[in-house]
Amino acid sequence: MEESKKEYRQLLPVPMYNHDYNIWSVLKNCIGKELSKITMPVVFNEPLSFLQRLSEYMEYAHLLRLASQQPNPISRMQYVIGFAVSALASNWERLGKPFNPLLGETYELVREEFKIICEQVSHHPPISAFHAEHNDEWTFHGSIHPKLKYWGKSVEIQPKGTVTVEFPKLNEAYTWSNVQCCVHNIIVGKLWMEQCGNMEIVNHATGHRANLTFKSAGSNNKDLHHVEGYICDKDKQKLYFIYGKWTEFIKSTEYVNYEEYLKENSHKLKKEDVRSKSPNDSPCHTSKKVLQKLNSLKVSPFKSMSVQESMEDSNLPESSDIPKSDSAYSIDIPNSIIIWQVKPRPLQSGDYYQFTEFAMSLNEMEQGMKKYLCPTDSRLRPDIRKLEQGDMDGAASEKNRLEEKQRCSNKSRKSKKENNWIPGWFKYDINPYTKQEDWIYTGKYWDRQYQENVDIF
Numbered sequence: 154m155e156e157s158k159k160e161y162r163q164l165l166p167v168p169m170y171n172h173d174y175n176i177w178s179v180l181k182n183c184i185g186k187e188l189s190k191i192t193m194p195v196v197f198n199e200p201l202s203f204l205q206r207l208s209e210y211m212e213y214a215h216l217l218r219l220a221s222q223q224p225n226p227i228s229r230m231q232y233v234i235g236f237a238v239s240a241l242a243s244n245w246e247r248l249g250k251p252f253n254p255l256l257g258e259t260y261e262l263v264r265e266e267f268k269i270i271c272e273q274v275s276h277h278p279p280i281s282a283f284h285a286e287h288n289d290e291w292t293f294h295g296s297i298h299p300k301l302k303y304w305g306k307s308v309e310i311q312p313k314g315t316v317t318v319e320f321p322k323l324n325e326a327y328t329w330s331n332v333q334c335c336v337h338n339i340i341v342g343k344l345w346m347e348q349c350g351n352m353e354i355v356n357h358a359t360g361h362r363a364n365l366t367f368k369s370a371g372s373n374n375k376d377l378h379h380v381e382g383y384i385c386d387k388d389k390q391k392l393y394f395i396y397g398k399w400t401e402f403i404k405s406t407e408y409v410n411y412e413e414y415l416k417e418n419s420h421k422l423k424k425e426d427v428r429s430k431s432p433n434d435s436p437c438h439t440s441k442k443v444l445q446k447l448n449s450l451k452v453s454p455f456k457s458m459s460v461q462e463s464m465e466d467s468n469l470p471e472s473s474d475i476p477k478s479d480s481a482y483s484i485d486i487p488n489s490i491i492i493w494q495v496k497p498r499p500l501q502s503g504d505y506y507q508f509t510e511f512a513m514s515l516n517e518m519e520q521g522m523k524k525y526l527c528p529t530d531s532r533l534r535p536d537i538r539k540l541e542q543g544d545m546d547g548a549a550s551e552k553n554r555l556e557e558k559q560r561c562s563n564k565s566r567k568s569k570k571e572n573n574w575i576p577g578w579f580k581y582d583i584n585p586y587t588k589q590e591d592w593i594y595t596g597k598y599w600d601r602q603y604q605e606n607v608d609i610f
């Protein structure tokens with residue numbers, strides 16, 4: 154059967170388990186701490202490893218193919234921008250925590266437009282490396298060191314690390330770092346998230362740069378999900394204006410069109426009052442006064458009402474509702490082109506961890522796959538498999554067993570003075586474009602010469 158004709162599953166085996174477990178009972182002692190070191194109950198997980206979540210970068214891999222076919226660096230940059238932003242779209246409403254990968258865990262995925270290999274190359278700190286490619290048209294690689302911190306009302310996820318796209322035939326390479334994600338209403342109300350910060354995409358061959366700003370919702374939600382920025386040349390001359398929403402679409406137009414649009418619509422585009430905020434009042438942080446209030450709470454895991462009542466007296470400035478984007482504020486500049494547009498999610502997505510159709514297939518064990526799959530692949534993890542099948546107790550038991558097994562392996566290596574874990578498919582080397590140390594693919598995974606003595610599950 155040809156790859157293009159393959160059909161992948163549309164749903165998980167069973168819907169997600171709806172629980173009333175109080176996250177505050179777990180997080181109240183974690184304020185300001187690194188959450189990757191905290192053991193979380195399995196009820197907060199989604200049935201995917203972080204390596205599988207990394208592979209969701211590739212849902213819109215066709216944009217890299219289109220980029221490689223463009224005749225000039227501006228057009229290529231536009232499609233690279235579309236790809237960089239599209240990688241974040243599946244995060245929207247995905248509030249389940251992926252499983253932390255075990256040291257040495259891998260994940261492969263092969264589709265018509267790409268193939269990708271991911272590996273957990275370090276445990277402390279946790280680092281996930283990946284390498285994707287499509288024939289000789291492009292490669293996409295990097296490593297991510299996710300840092301999660303809890304700030305009282307919100308969780309801040311910082312995906313530290315640089316990613317690189319290369320077009321070998323064109324001798325071009327692009328690099329960027331992803332923006333941080335902030336999940337709000339951790340204690341009271343409905344959880345919601347936003348991507349905030351600046352993203353700079355650099356073409357190392359020509360000097361072109363894209364500077365994108367992922368805006369926070371703001372006091373009236375006017376900028377919820379909005380992305381705006383521009384493409385400039387090596388002399389910092391602005392050439393194209395980029396705009397859209399990371400949850401929906403990205404458009405591009407010549408910068409002169411944007412300037413003309415501003416002139417013609419200046420009476421409509423009223424500037425919003427900007428109030429100065431202290432660092433403690435940023436979207437991802439909580440004031441000391443509120444932290445003191447939160448720390449004084451003593452909450453039973455199963456009495457969420459007492460949290461609600463206590464928090465009502467704390468005068469939190471943040472709303473407990475999910476903000477809605479102001480549809481009246483949606484610029485549409487003449488002579489714009491759509492670079493990327495999100496695919497609609499399955500109708501039943503809300504019952505299946507808010508997964509996209511692409512995500513639904515990531516843990517699928519395809520027919521005949523076990524014969525060639527690497528024994529460290531995430532699909533073979535029993536805790537993820539049991540959660541996917543709705544066996545919560547089994548998933549929790551297996552998760553604890555695997556974590557204990559990993560601790561024992563670490564102790565064994567230390568006792569034998571074998572502290573340096575050697576990854577199977579990546580090596581620590583210099584990224585030639587950023588000149589920084591990074592995990593670089595060795596090029597050997599798809600030969601399928603696996604180590605026989607690796608047993609992490």
